[in-house]
Structure formats: structure tokens, C-alpha cells
Ligand code: FEO
Ligand code: CA
Ligand code: CA
């Protein structure tokens with residue numbers, strides 16, 4: 001299969017797949033194969049997966065559940081490009097389809113706990129055109145579980161707001177969970193966003209802070225408070241435990257004994273993920289979205305500068321710097337933004353914007369709040385400076401080709417008042433914002449923006465916008481969630497929620513960003529029934545795409561499973577990271 005002019009292996013876009021079809025769909029002349037599946041043994045002593053006899057101890061040594069953000073880096077010790085290191089988030093679990101209902105409840109919770117967290121796993125391939133396989137017992141293989149120690153760094157570290165009975169220093173946190181998307185840094189570490197952490201904590205039910213973060217005084221569905229007192233603020237000494245989650249985590253996948261960090265300088269909210277770029281002046285700029293209806297988009301600018309030769313130094317860059325939140329202004333008359341998604345008369349959804357400072361030069365810029373309070377109660381701080389309420393910012397990623405930043409706004413069923421950057425009421429299908437920092441300076445506090453896509457299915461009559469590309473020539477797309485780039489600078493989008501919107505399975509799409517075909521959106525892959533598409537990781541040079549298939553068959557039960565993914569005779573669906581590649585190049 002020849003490379004096309006744009007460099008990626010040529011593919012015929014797939015037709016949209018009905019949402020109830022339990023299969024992985026890839027283009028003609030492509031095939032797919034799992035790299036690693038829920039329950040696969042990671043260590044030499046780890047037991048093989050046995051769905052009918054799963055236990056917490058086995059799970060702690062196996063690949064976790066509901067793989068989300070996924071990235072592959074080449075192993076630096078192997079110049080042939082045939083060894084890799086993969087990092088994967090395990091966002092949450094679906095206990096009702098993972099374990100039989102007869103299982104002891106405490107054991108089921110322990111399995112669930114050990115199926116959360118993170119995985120680092122080594123990979124190998126025969127040639128650069130062969131699929132990756134994981135290496136059981138790889139020297140870098142690692143699980144990050146609820147007993148893994150994370151160091152809090154940045155403004156909140158050591159503050160009274162994060163001290164607990166078990167950690168009177170306020171610096172050492174056990175575990176990470178609800179990790180959704182992420183990113184790779186130029187110094188070869190991985191960032192991972194702690195997203196829906198609120199659902200794991202019982203609060204006291206009174207404070208404005210708890211309310212703003214969605215923590216209630218009710219029992220949680222996970223029930224972890226039954227196993228460990230720190231999950232309830234009603235237990236003396238653990239009032240602050242929830243203040244220790246909701247951060248961006250930084251992991252060094254190449255050092256299996258390293259202590260992972262929670263970077264509080266990037267603020268505390270429902271971080272979808274974080275992605276960084278180095279500005280012209282050497283400062284590191286990290287972008288991150290808060291995935292909640294009507295929440296905000298943030299950026300962090302490091303105080304110190306990147307040094308290509310000094311990895312240890314670079315690993316401190318996310319500890320100190322300025323934190324901003326975004327305010328967007330449209331340039332079309334309000335009367336033209338009617339909430340339907342109809343393009344304004346100037347032909348574009350566009351305008352200017354401003355990054356409003358929350359922390360600058362180590363000081364709080366928010367009246368009445370200390371810098372520690374801004375770092376821990378970032379949502380409340382942002383509320384005080386008037387940023388734009390967005391339609392659920394999911395993944396946010398700068399293009400390393402152009403510096404432009406892409407923001408996936410996945411949907412917002414509750415929006416009643418449209419503005420130019422969130423132009424649809426009851427936004428079912430989402431949109432993608434493109435930000436250009438003023439002067440190409442990533443540290444600038446002023447920017448220009450436009451919408452790249454207003455998603456939906458034009459053939460079903462949805463009002464859409466694909467940067468002016470003819471809407472009858474695009475693949476229908478709904479609920480953009482994760483974004484990635486290939487080596488040519490094309491944007492790739494994975495979706496979460498299309499079945500409830502346009503009625504098709506979620507999938508992976510390529511979007512052209514430049515030239516006469518800007519906005520052209522083509523579907524590459526679709527995932528099984530009730531799954532969302534995560535990752536993704538694109539390697540156009542070697543000609544493959546990797547996606548994490550998350551929560552296949554999640555509306556089923558143990559007795560009535562809705563998915564048999566990955567179709568190897570298993571009785572339970574197994575969330576898995578899969579690789580799609582051209583048939584004829586394999587082996
Ligand atoms: Fe876990 Fe915002 O998706
Ligand atoms: Ca406009
Ligand atoms: Ca997501």
C-alpha cells in the first residue's frame with residue numbers, strides 16, 4: 001500500500017457504523033490486533049487472566065481496566081526502533097460486567113481498585129511495519145495503584161489545605177485515579193489528568209468548595225470509603241484527602257523506581273489531560289481543559305526555561321510558573337449567533353481572546369485568595385475573574401508544527417445561551433476550537449481563535465461547519481474527545497458519545513488543517529458496541545494507528561454481555577489497546 005502525498009498510508013474512509021454493531025471497523029486493506037488487554041499479565045509472577053476467577057491480587061499484577069490515554073515512545077536503549085515503551089491510563093471500571101454478581105463485595109471493590117491507575121509496559125515488534133506486542137516481565141513494566149506514593153509539588157505542596165492524618169507534611173499522596181487523557185513532554189515524561197475524582201469521595205456536604213467540585217455527603221457508587229477512611233471527609237483527619245486529587249500527574253516511564261509527581265502549579269479541577277509546547281523564549285507552556293459543562297480552559301507558563309541537555313532540570317519546570325484561564329470574545333453580532341450553529345455572515349466563528357492570570361510571579365492574582373487556595377480551589381478562583389464558560393473542554397493540544405492549539409469541546413446538553421465560541425444551544429455533537437497565540441508567542445496573554453469544526457451529521461440535517469469544506473464530502477463526527485497529531489501535522493480526533501448523538505459508533509477521524517482541503521474530515525476506524533475511542537496514537541511514518549477501546553459493552557450485565565471484544569472467545573468484554581495497520585505491510 002503506497003504512501004499518499006500527505007505521507008500517511010492511504011486509506012479509504014470507512015462508512016459510519018451503526019452504534020449497535022459489535023465489531024472493530026478499519027479501512028479496506030487494513031487489519032487490527034490487540035497490543036494488550038484488560039487482565040494481561042505484566043510481570044513474570046503475574047497469573048494469566050481468568051475472568052471466572054479474577055481476584056484483587058491477580059489484578060494488581062495485570063493490565064488494568066478501561067484504558068484511556070495511550071502513548072508509545074521508542075525505547076532509548078534500542079536504536080533499531082523495534083522496542084517501545086507504552087503508557088496507559090485506566091480511567092475507571094465497569095464492575096457489573098467485570099465480575100459475577102455473586103462475588104464478595106469487598107473483593108469486587110478491591111479488584112476495581114487494582115484495575116484503576118496507570119500502566120507502563122514495554123513493547124517489541126519484528127520490523128517497523130509489524131504490530132507491537134507487549135513484553136511480559138519487561139524491565140520497565142509498572143503498575144501505579146492506590147498504594148503508589150506520589151509527591152505533591154508546586155504551590156499546594158506542604159500547605160495546610162492538603163495535610164491529612166496519614167500525611168502531616170502534606171506532600172505524599174497514595175495513588176491516582178480517574179485518569180483520563182494526557183500528553184508527552186519534550187523531556188520524555190508523560191502527563192496524565194486526574195478527571196472525575198469527585199466521585200470517589202464522601203464529603204461533609206456543606207462547603208462551597210465541595211459543591212463546586214461535585215463532592216456530596218452521600219455514599220459513593222465505588223464504595224471505597226468502606227475500605228479506607230481517607231475516602232470520607234466525615235472521618236477525622238481526612239477532611240483534606242480530596243484536595244490531593246484533581247491534578248496533572250507527571251510520570252517518568254523510563255525509570256521504574258521514580259516517584260511520580262502531582263503538579264499543583266497547573267491547578268486542581270477535572271483535568272482531562274495536559275499537553276505542553278516550548279515557547280520561543282524557552283518557557284514551557286501547558287494547556288489543560290476542565291471537562292465539565294460550563295467550565296474553563298487553562299494554560300500554565302513555566303517560570304524557568306527548557307534545557308535540551310538537562311532532563312533533571314526539565315522535570316522541575318511544571319512546578320513554578322503562571323496560571324491563566326481563557327476568556328473568548330466573538331467578532332460577529334450577537335444577533336447572528338442564534339444557537340442553531342448557523343455560520344455567521346462573516347463566514348467564520350472567530351474572534352479574539354485573553355488569558356486571565358490566576359497566579360503570576362508566584363503571587364495570587366485573585367482577590368481574597370492565597371496562592372495555595374488558587375492551586376487547590378482553582379475552579380473557585382477562576383469563577384472570580386470572569387472566564388468563558390465552555391462546552392466541556394476535553395483534550396487540548398498544541399500542534400508542534402504550527403503552535404496552534406486545538407480544544408475538543410465534546411458537547412453540552414445544558415447550554416441555553418450560545419456565544420460565538422460555543423455557538424449551539426443543547427450542544428449534542430460538540431465542536432473544535434483552534435487558538436493562535438498572538439505573534440506566534442505561546443506565552444502571550446492575547447490570542448485569536450476560530451472554530452475548526454462544528455460537529456454533527458450533515459446528511460441527517462444537522463447544522464455543521466467544517467472550516468468551509470463541503471459538508472457533503474465529510475465523514476459525520478460527533479463528540480470530539482481526544483486529539484493527536486501525525487508527523488505531517490494532521491489532526492486526529494477520537495470520539496466519545498456519537499451513539500447518543502448521530503447514532504453511529506464512536507471512532508477515529510483525521511482532519512486536514514491546512515491547504516484547500518482544510519476541514520476535510522475522514523473516518524479511519526470505529527469501535528465496538530457501547531465503547532468509546534481513546535488514545536489515540538498515530539505513527540504515520542511507520543503507517544499505523546493505536547487506539548484504546550474503552551468500556552466495550554458497558555450497558556450489559558454479567559449474564560447479558562453486550563460485547564465480545566476483542567473476539568478471542570472470551571466471555572467478558574476486555575477493554576484493550578489495539579493497533580490498526582495495513583494488511584500487506586504486516587510481516
Ligand atoms: Fe474522561 Fe472527559 O473524558
Ligand atoms: Ca465571526
Ligand atoms: Ca476523555
Ligand code: CA
Pocket residue numbers: 394410481496
Ligand atoms: Ca469523554
